[in-house]
Amino acid sequence: MNTNGYLSGSNLERVLKNGYFAVTAELGPPQSADGNVIRRKAALLKGYCDAVNITDNQTAIVRMSSIASAVIALQEGLEPVIQMVCRDRNRLAMQSDLLGAYALGIRNLLCLTGDHQTFGNHPTAKNVFDIDSTQMVQMVTAMRDRRVFQSGGEIKGQEPRFFVGAAESPFAHPVEFRPYRLAKKAKAGANFIQTQIVYDIPAFKAFMEKARELGVHKQAYILAGVSPLKSPAMAKYMRENVPGIILPDELIERMEAAGAPWAGKKKEELTPEDKKARSAAWQAEGIKICIEIIQQLRQIEGVAGVHIMAIEWEEAVKPIVEGAGLYPRPVIPEPEAQPG
Amino acid sequence: MIVAEQKSLDEIKQLVGRAQKVLVVGCGTCVTVCFAGGAREAAIVAAELRMASKLEGAPKEVTDVTVQRQCEWEYLDQIAEQVGQVDVVLSLGCGVGVQAIAEHFPNTWVVPGLNTKFMGLPTEQGVWEERCAGCGDCLLGLTGGICPIARCSKSLLNGPCGGSLNGHCEVNEEIPCAWQLIYDRLKSMGKLEVLMDIQPPKNWCTARDGGPRKIVREDLRLATEE
Incomplete structure (x- = not known):
């Protein structure tokens, strides 16, 4: 199978390979069998990103399958990046699902470890973790480049050709090991990296400096994770509870300042209109901060794009992408499949 | 060592059920060291079962014995006679011990008094952690x-x-x-x-x-x- 010099020929790969600053977004499937949820979210994201990550039982909560949701997204004209975690599938199930995903038209894959099941809604479940995310990257790139299954057995017929991604959390502990772990994932064959959410630019710059020293930016496209803050409470929650998030005080202060006109009032003193206006003010500030962060990230050598995680707030993607001067998204013609 | 924890008395009572003659079998190795199923614990569980059954108006005959290792036939041979005299054996060995008794005494009903947890070590007095x-x-x-x-x-x-x-x-x-x-x-x-x-x-x-x-x-x- 020839994809004209591309590994997968996906839109995301084409955008990155042609030197554009890429934008990916995130779409969380519903905790139900309602495909319209995907269609509604897809409509909000279409045209504003080069590809959209479809989460895989995110936070260990049962949701519509990533592959099924990705197929709906494809039907809606949105290119999916399916996420796959090591928690729920062994190497047999992973490979089998990936053969199917490719046959269904999916071309991007993000390999993840997965949150532990104790976080989710089935804490009594048995986990799998047969292989880890680095090993998954090796497995899927070997399926593509060497046409072999993990067992070493040959893939007879069409091999699954994914543009393969991995994640790294630059500020999770031990912080000094993170650039090396990123390098390991690139060495394993990752074509792109999406990072945990970045709020602290100087800390991320230090991470990128080390990553450049290790040459990772030449091996894989690094997309920095960003996420708009929705309220000061959400910001504080993230800072306290989400591993790998450094949220500078200054940003929390800015979020609080945005809600200043309503500050000092008790809950019962606020009318529904007040609450709505305060929420809108917070959200506007959150989007503004996000745009500023993207602009700073663009200046860092080796950052090839951004991954916008506006979880359950897909409406925010449009103003962020527009505000950051990243709209419209480039249109690069699909590679012509060559016979044979 | 193998680290285990005792089941609740309620669960043990349920497992023993209506059996009249009960033999509590402790183990002198791992579960002794982790204070879950040694001679001391076997004697305590036996006493608790006796008291509980007496309070419930159906006193049971509960005895206890502890072998050096429940997981070796030669030590189990030493208690063959006592095992043969009871309706149920309550093993305070690890899962290996319980199964060794079941395997060695095909006509004996054996129930577990412990939950076998992991292979680990005591990191401080009263704290055990998994290692292998x-x-x-x-x-x-x-x-x-x-x-x-x-x-x-x-x-x-x-x-x-x-x-x-x-x-x-x-x-x-x-x-x-x-x-x-x-x-x-x-x-x-x-x-x-x-x-x-x-x-x-x-x-x-x-x-x-x-x-x-x-x-x-x-x-x-x-x-x-x-």
Whole structure:
């Protein structure tokens, strides 16, 4: 199978390979069998990103399958990046699902470890973790480049050709090991990296400096994770509870300042209109901060794009992408499949 | 050692059921050391069962005995007579001990008095922690003597995951992040370069995933009679 010099020929790969600053977004499937949820979210994201990550039982909560949701997204004209975690599938199930995903038209894959099941809604479940995310990257790139299954057995017929991604959390502990772990994932064959959410630019710059020293930016496209803050409470929650998030005080202060006109009032003193206006003010500030962060990230050598995680707030993607001067998204013609 | 914990008296009562004559069998090895099923605990459980059954108006005849190791036939032979006289044996051995009794005394009903937890060690008085998962293919030589299979919540071979925070695991603050421990130890030993190798997928055949395991040592077997 020839994809004209591309590994997968996906839109995301084409955008990155042609030197554009890429934008990916995130779409969380519903905790139900309602495909319209995907269609509604897809409509909000279409045209504003080069590809959209479809989460895989995110936070260990049962949701519509990533592959099924990705197929709906494809039907809606949105290119999916399916996420796959090591928690729920062994190497047999992973490979089998990936053969199917490719046959269904999916071309991007993000390999993840997965949150532990104790976080989710089935804490009594048995986990799998047969292989880890680095090993998954090796497995899927070997399926593509060497046409072999993990067992070493040959893939007879069409091999699954994914543009393969991995994640790294630059500020999770031990912080000094993170650039090396990123390098390991690139060495394993990752074509792109999406990072945990970045709020602290100087800390991320230090991470990128080390990553450049290790040459990772030449091996894989690094997309920095960003996420708009929705309220000061959400910001504080993230800072306290989400591993790998450094949220500078200054940003929390800015979020609080945005809600200043309503500050000092008790809950019962606020009318529904007040609450709505305060929420809108917070959200506007959150989007503004996000745009500023993207602009700073663009200046860092080796950052090839951004991954916008506006979880359950897909409406925010449009103003962020527009505000950051990243709209419209480039249109690069699909590679012509060559016979044979 | 094997670390176990006693089941609640309510559950033990339920397991013993209506049996009239009960023999509580303690074990003198691992479960003695972890204060779950030694001679002392066997005597206490026997007394509790006697009292409880008396209070409920149907007094049981409960005796107790402790063998050196429940997991070896020769020690079980020593209690064959007592076992033969009761309706049920309540084993305070680990899961191996319970099964050894069942296997050795085919006509005896045996129930477990413990929950076997893990292979581990006491890290301080009254605290036991898991250390080995018995995967059958020891990789401690790669990780500075800290096992990621047993001690990383996700058994990662190329960790740490993104959930490592301030030295603990994302699952809870009580669990040290195994990969932080591995990192710190390799760093202190000047061997961090070990972590730059990508560890390949593990062959789980040697673990429980390959089916129940067995070791045959021909050099130790007694000659079988023709």
